[in-house]
Amino acid sequence: MKNTKQIPNAEMIKPMILYYGTSVILLNTLNEDGTVNISPISSSWALGDYNFLSV
Numbered sequence: 001m002k003n004t005k006q007i008p009n010a011e012m013i014k015p016m017i018l019y020y021g022t023s024v025i026l027l028n029t030l031n032e033d034g035t036v037n038i039s040p041i042s043s044s045w046a047l048g049d050y051n052f053l054s055v
Contacts, residue, residue, distance in 0.1 A: 017046065027053065 025041045043054035 014049075016048075025053065 025044055027039050027041050029037045031037065041053050045052050
């Protein structure tokens with residue numbers, strides 16, 4: 001049996017503006033004791049390669 005590595009067929013794109021279709025985002029954080037916090041965020045926007053979230 002051959003051990004070959006396959007390169008995935010993918011193409012990187014770099015749009016000037018990132019548009020995404022969801023208006024609500026679920027933000028998750030992990031506490032030091034292992035418990036999880038989850039909170040909805042309804043305000044977010046993108047600028048270049050960065051996404052900004054309002055909490």
